[in-house]
Amino acid sequence: MDLEEEVAKAQALLQTHSPSSVVASLGLAVFCVCVDHLLLLSLVQQHAWLRAAVDNGAHGAIGLWSWAIVVGLRTWSGVWESVLAGCLASAVDLDHFYLAGSFSLEAALNLPRRPPLHCSSLILLLCGSLHLLIRACRPGAPWRPLPWLLFISLASHHIRDGTRRGLWVWPFGNTPPLPYWLYVALTVTLPQLCSVLMGVLGTREADSRRHKAALDV
Numbered sequence: 001m002d003l004e005e006e007v008a009k010a011q012a013l014l015q016t017h018s019p020s021s022v023v024a025s026l027g028l029a030v031f032c033v034c035v036d037h038l039l040l041l042s043l044v045q046q047h048a049w050l051r052a053a054v055d056n057g058a059h060g061a062i063g064l065w066s067w068a069i070v071v072g073l074r075t076w077s078g079v080w081e082s083v084l085a086g087c088l089a090s091a092v093d094l095d096h097f098y099l100a101g102s103f104s105l106e107a108a109l110n111l112p113r114r115p116p117l118h119c120s121s122l123i124l125l126l127c128g129s130l131h132l133l134i135r136a137c138r139p140g141a142p143w144r145p146l147p148w149l150l151f152i153s154l155a156s157h158h159i160r161d162g163t164r165r166g167l168w169v170w171p172f173g174n175t176p177p178l179p180y181w182l183y184v185a186l187t188v189t190l191p192q193l194c195s196v197l198m199g200v201l202g203t204r205e206a207d208s209r210r211h212k213a214a215l216d217v
């Protein structure tokens with residue numbers, strides 16, 4: 001490993017634990033609590049579609065915010081990646097309609113079992129397979145963070161849902177519902193954990209080069 005690679009890794013890890021990253025993580029915790037208070041408003045509770053829209057919007061915003069912490073919003077690629085992470089985090093709930101076989105919200109919310117994209121074992125399978133595929137095919141730096149982006153989108157969604165129904169860890173079954181404090185703590189920790197793992201596995205280094213102009217930390 002040459003000096004340039006070592007410097008890129010060190011810069012990436014510095015960015016991970018920069019003051020702006022810590023402030024953004026605290027902001028994410030505050031957002032999680034605020035949006036759940038918003039969901040408790042009687043106006044929201046009385047309208048099922050509004051409640052579903054706010055809840056799904058929260059999933060998207062948390063996915064977007066989490067990936068923004070990982071990459072920083074200093075370049076357009078970071079912005080678009082964060083938007084993609086938000087869209088994926090929201091899109092996970094489409095499997096409710098898939099399993100219900102209709103666009104009826106009532107049917108989608110009263111399923112006999114949990115829909116497929118809510119299986120947490122799938123995260124390791126999907127992200128691990130994508131990571132191995134990208135390592136094997138070496139498609140270029142812009143593609144390398146994709147498994148981690150998917151990981152953040154899915155994991156943040158599952159953790160948030162986990163406060164109500166626990167995590168579905170096939171084939172072992174469901175965990176008990178996650179305590180609220182654990183949900184907030186895991187959500188805030190996830191981007192930091194992701195950044196460190198990306199650094200350890202070398203993805204973050206490629207990402208640093210891609211965002212080189214932005215790494216003036």
Ligand SMILES: [Zn+2]
Nearest residue numbers: 092093118161
């Ligand atoms: Zn969900």
